Amino acid sequence: MHKEATPAEAEVPDADLVKRCQDGDTEAFDQLVGRYRTRVFGMIYNMVHSEQDAWDLAQDSFLKAWKSIGRFRGQSSFYTWIYRIVMNVTIDWLRKKQVKGSGAEFDDAVQLKEIDPASRTVPHADALPHERMQHVEIRGRIDAAIAQLSPEHRAVILMKEIDDMQYHEIAEALGCSIGTVMSRLFYARKKLQNLLRDVYEHA
Numbered sequence: 151m152h153k154e155a156t157p158a159e160a161e162v163p164d165a166d167l168v169k170r171c172q173d174g175d176t177e178a179f180d181q182l183v184g185r186y187r188t189r190v191f192g193m194i195y196n197m198v199h200s201e202q203d204a205w206d207l208a209q210d211s212f213l214k215a216w217k218s219i220g221r222f223r224g225q226s227s228f229y230t231w232i233y234r235i236v237m238n239v240t241i242d243w244l245r246k247k248q249v250k251g252s253g254a255e256f257d258d259a260v261q262l263k264e265i266d267p268a269s270r271t272v273p274h275a276d277a278l279p280h281e282r283m284q285h286v287e288i289r290g291r292i293d294a295a296i297a298q299l300s301p302e303h304r305a306v307i308l309m310k311e312i313d314d315m316q317y318h319e320i321a322e323a324l325g326c327s328i329g330t331v332m333s334r335l336f337y338a339r340k341k342l343q344n345l346l347r348d349v350y351e352h353a
Contacts, residue, residue, distance in 0.1 A: 162181070164182065164185075164227065164228040164229070165224060165228070167179075167181055167182050167228075168182070168219065168222055168224070168228055171216070171219045172219055172220055172222070179216055179219070182228065182232075183212055186229060186232060187208065187212075189229075190208050190211060190212075190232065190236055191204055191205065191208050193233070193236060193308070193309075193313065194207045194208055194211075194236060194240050196308045196312055197240045197241075197244065197301070197304060197305065197308060198240065198243070198244065199293060199297070203243075207236075207239055207240055207243060208236070210239050211232070211235050211236040211239045211240075212232075214235050214239060215231075215232050215235050218235075226322055230319065230322050230323055233323040234322070234323045234324065234325060237305055237323055237324055240301070240305075241301040241302065241305060244301040244304075245301055248301075291346060292342075292346065295341075295342050295345040295346050296308070296342070298341070298345060299338055299341060299342070302324075302334060303334050303337060303338040303341070304338070305324065306320055306324070306331055306334045306335045306338060307335065307338040307339070307342070309323065310335055317331050317332060
């Protein structure tokens with residue numbers, strides 16, 4: 151386990167820690183991992199919906215980041231840079247899983263309570279006590295619908311709706327144009343609306 155950053159460590163800018171990493175300082179990299187591991191795990195978990203797979207992919211992503219830190223030129227933030235690595239690792243993993251024909255697997259017992267679907271993509275209402283079971287069922291439907299999207303479309307819908315990223319940030323993280331991001335987002339929203347039509351009608 152990585153220890154939490156002390157107040158003094160938290161004040162060190164990412165760019166300074168990256169420079170130390172490029173000089174071979176593993177403790178500086180541990181600090182960067184400590185800053186971003188929770189966000190990275192949350193991002194991957196939303197893509198794969200398996201706690202164990204998400205931790206494994208996060209570890210793979212940080213290992214790739216350490217091996218390629220020498221190529222980081224500071225043209226974007228460290229977080230955008232690591233985000234791009236994470237998305238590449240996760241999308242590659244999802245593609246290989248689909249090729250094997252195992253399909254997407256969801257573990258409904260594992261849920262990150264702080265992650266809620268945004269109302270722009272899915273129906274949203276405050277749950278009354280007698281409605282909670284229905285909302286759990288709806289959330290399961292939403293997760294299953296998102297699982298039917300391609301990895302690329304799943305990535306843009308989660309980055310926009312869950313992480314509330316701007317178009318240019320998504321484009322930078324995925325290494326594509328803003329137009330491509332908008333096109334994928336439009337397609338993903340349309341497909342989700344079709345898959346969840348009855349949920350919308352009764353929301």
